[in-house]
Amino acid sequence: MFLQSIDILDVDLCVQLPDKFVARTRASADLKEIMPYLNGMFRTSVYNHGDGSIKFTNDRVEYTIINDQVNIAKFANRTELHELLDWLRDLINDTYESRAEMTPLYARRKPVPVFFIYSLLPGTNCQMCGEKTCMAFAARLNKLEADIDACPPLSGQEYDASRRKLEGAFA
Amino acid sequence: MERPTPLYLDNGATSYPKPDAVYDSMVSYMRGNGASPGRGNYARAMEADRLVYETRKAIAELLGVPRPGQVIFTCNATESINMALKGYLRQGDRVLTTGYEHNAVMRPLKKLEARRQVQVERIPCTAEGALDMTAAKAKLREGVRLLAVSHASNVIGCVTPLDEAVAAAHECGAAVLVDAAQTAGVCPIDVTAVPVDMLAFTGHKGLLGPTGTGGLYLRKGFELSTLKEGGTGGMSLSPFPPDDPPDRYEAGTMNISGIAGLHASVRYLLDIGVDAVRAHEAELTGLLLDGFESIPRLTYYGPRSAGRIGLVSFNIEGHDPHKVSMRLDRDYGIMVRSGLHCAPEAHRLLGTAPTGAVRASVGYFNQPSDIARLVGALGEIASRPPD
Ligand SMILES: Cc1ncc(COP(=O)(O)O)c(C=O)c1O
Numbered sequence: 001m002f003l004q005s006i007d008i009l010d011v012d013l014c015v016q017l018p019d020k021f022v023a024r025t026r027a028s029a030d031l032k033e034i035m036p037y038l039n040g041m042f043r044t045s046v047y048n049h050g051d052g053s054i055k056f057t058n059d060r061v062e063y064t065i066i067n068d069q070v071n072i073a074k075f076a077n078r079t080e081l082h083e084l085l086d087w088l089r090d091l092i093n094d095t096y097e098s099r100a101e102m103t104p105l106y107a108r109r110k111p112v113p114v115f116f117i118y119s120l121l122p123g124t125n126c127q128m129c130g131e132k133t134c135m136a137f138a139a140r141l142n143k144l145e146a147d148i149d150a151c152p153p154l155s156g157q158e159y160d161a162s163r164r165k166l167e168g169a170f171a
Numbered sequence: 172m173e174r175p176t177p178l179y180l181d182n183g184a185t186s187y188p189k190p191d192a193v194y195d196s197m198v199s200y201m202r203g204n205g206a207s208p209g210r211g212n213y214a215r216a217m218e219a220d221r222l223v224y225e226t227r228k229a230i231a232e233l234l235g236v237p238r239p240g241q242v243i244f245t246c247n248a249t250e251s252i253n254m255a256l257k258g259y260l261r262q263g264d265r266v267l268t269t270g271y272e273h274n275a276v277m278r279p280l281k282k283l284e285a286r287r288q289v290q291v292e293r294i295p296c297t298a299e300g301a302l303d304m305t306a307a308k309a310k311l312r313e314g315v316r317l318l319a320v321s322h323a324s325n326v327i328g329c330v331t332p333l334d335e336a337v338a339a340a341h342e343c344g345a346a347v348l349v350d351a352a353q354t355a356g357v358c359p360i361d362v363t364a365v366p367v368d369m370l371a372f373t374g375h376k377g378l379l380g381p382t383g384t385g386g387l388y389l390r391k392g393f394e395l396s397t398l399k400e401g402g403t404g405g406m407s408l409s410p411f412p413p414d415d416p417p418d419r420y421e422a423g424t425m426n427i428s429g430i431a432g433l434h435a436s437v438r439y440l441l442d443i444g445v446d447a448v449r450a451h452e453a454e455l456t457g458l459l460l461d462g463f464e465s466i467p468r469l470t471y472y473g474p475r476s477a478g479r480i481g482l483v484s485f486n487i488e489g490h491d492p493h494k495v496s497m498r499l500d501r502d503y504g505i506m507v508r509s510g511l512h513c514a515p516e517a518h519r520l521l522g523t524a525p526t527g528a529v530r531a532s533v534g535y536f537n538q539p540s541d542i543a544r545l546v547g548a549l550g551e552i553a554s555r556p557p558d
C-alpha cells in the first residue's frame with residue numbers, strides 16, 4: 001500500500017467559521033508524486049508543482065497538502081475528520097494504483113472570470129450556498145475557494161445547461 | 172451436595188461470557204491510555220479518539236450504515252429509544268407499534284401520551300407474534316408519524332418482517348424506529364437495504380460487548396431534538412449543542428472503557444460473521460424446541476419456525492415460573508429468567524400475565540450439550556410435584 005495512514009497532529013477551531021474545525025495531519029508518505037493526479041481530479045485545485053503543494057475543496061471541506069503535511073479545514077467534528085481521512089487515504093491509494101491509466105495535470109488552472117460564472121448562476125440570492133449573494137459566490141468560485149456543488153438550486157432541472165457550462169469551465 | 176457447574180442461559184438479558192478480546196481491550200485502554208477522546212490535543216487523546224471512531228466504523232460495517240458518524244453512542248438501547256421517541260415525537264403525533272414491545276418503548280410512549288398527547292396504537296397480532304399487516308397499512312394510511320417496532324420480541328422470540336413494515340410506513344410518510352436490542356449481532360441487519368430511519372441497539376447482548384454500551388443509528392439528514400445537553404469537546408463558546416451528529420447527541424464524557432470492549436466484540440463478530448452466529452443459535456433453538464416438545468405438561472410460546480431468535484419462554488402446568496427458575500439454579504446450576512421480562516404487553520398477548528413465564532436464551536458460546544442439560548432438568552422438575 002502506498003499510504004498506510006494519515007495521523008492527526010492537532011485539531012483547532014476554524015477562524016472563519018465558528019461552528020467548524022481545522023486539523024493538521026501527517027501522511028505516512030510524501031504525497032508529491034500523487035499531486036498532479038489530484039490536480040486533474042478536482043475542479044477547485046490550485047497546484048504548485050515547484051513547491052510540491054496542492055489545495056482543493058471537496059464537499060465544502062478544504063484540503064491543503066504540502067509534501068507529507070495535510071491540513072484539513074471546515075469539518076464539523078472529530079468523527080467527520082476521521083471519515084475524511086479514511087476517504088482521502090483510500091482516494092490517494094486508488095489514484096496511486098491507477099496512475100498508469102490517468103493523465104497528470106502539471107499546469108495551474110486558469111481562473112474563470114467572475115462575470116462569466118455569475119451569468120450562469122440562478123441569480124436568486126437565496127443564500128443556500130452560505131454567501132449573501134450569487135455574486136459573492138461567483139467570486140469564491142473564481143478564487144477556487146468553493147465548488148459549484150455548494151449551490152443546491154443549480155442541480156435543479158431548469159439549470160441543467162448552466163450547470164454543464166460551469167462544469168466545463170472548471171473541468 | 173456438590174454444586175453443579177454453572178450453566179448460563181440468560182443471554183436474552185445480557186450475554187455471557189464475552190470473547191476474551193473484550194476483557195483485554197478494556198483493560199488495555201484503562202491501563203495503557205485512559206484519556207478522554209474528542210477533547211485533548213495530545214497524542215494519547217487522539218488515540219482514544221481513534222478507538223471510538225474505529226468502534227463506530229466496525230458497528231457501521233456490521234449494520235450496513237453508510238458512514239461511521241451516523242452511529243451515535245449511548246449507554247444502552249433504553250437510552251437510544253428514549254432519545255429517538257422524545258427527540259422525534261411532537262404534540263398530538265400518532266405512533267403505531269406492536270403488542271409485544273419492551274417497556275423501553277412502552278414507558279417513554281406512556282410519558283409522551285401524558286406530556287405531548289401522543290396517541291399510541293397497536294398492530295393486531297397473534298400470540299405467535301404474527302402481525303396483521305393489512306390492518307397495519309390501514310392504520311398507517313390514517314396519518315401515523317412514527318412506526319416504532321422491535322426487530323424481535325424478547326418474550327415470544329418472533330422476528331418482525333422489517334422490509335414489509337418499512338415499505339408500508341414510508342409509503343404513508345411515517346418514519347420508522349426499530350428496537351434491535353435482541354437482534355443486533357445475532358440476526359443480519361442492513362439499514363441500507365431495509366432503509367429504517369432510526370435503529371436502537373444495545374452493546375451487551377448479541378453484540379457481546381460490556382454493559383453500559385449501546386447506540387442509535389440515524390439516517391442521513393434525520394435530525395432529532397436532543398435528550399441531554401452538555402460538553403461535546405468543541406464549539407464550547409456556543410450555548411447550544413452542535414448541529415452535526417454524532418456530537419450533537421453525545422454530550423458528556425463517554426463510556427470509553429465500555430466502547431473499547433465493544434470494539435473488540437464487534438470485530439470478533441465481523442470475523443466470525445453474523446450468519447454463523449445465526450446458524451449456531453438456530454440449531455440450539457431447534458434442539459430446545461424439540462426437547463420442550465418431549466416434556467409433558469410443558470407449554471412453550473412463540474412460533475415453531477426457523478425464523479425465531481435464540482430464546483424460548485415456557486411454563487410447566489401447575490408450576491410457578493419463579494419457582495421453576497429458582498429450582499433450576501439451586502438444584503442444577505442453570506440460570507434462566509422468570510417473570511415478565513420487562514415486557515408485560517407480550518405476556519398479555521400470550522395470556523401469561525401477571526405471573527409471566529420462564530425464559531431460556533442461548534448465546535454463541537452455548538453447545539448442544541447445554542440444551543440437553545436444561546431439557547433433562549426440566550423433565551425432572553415437570554415429573555415431580557411443584558415446590
Ligand atoms: C426488546 C428489548 N428492547 C429493549 C431492551 C433494553 O435494553 P437495555 O436494557 O440494554 O437498554 C431489551 C433488553 O432488556 C429488550 O429485550
Ligand code: SF4
Pocket residue numbers: 121122123124125126127128129130131132133134137150151152153154
Ligand atoms: S445558492 Fe446558488 S442561487 Fe442561492 S445564492 Fe448561492 S449561488 Fe445564488
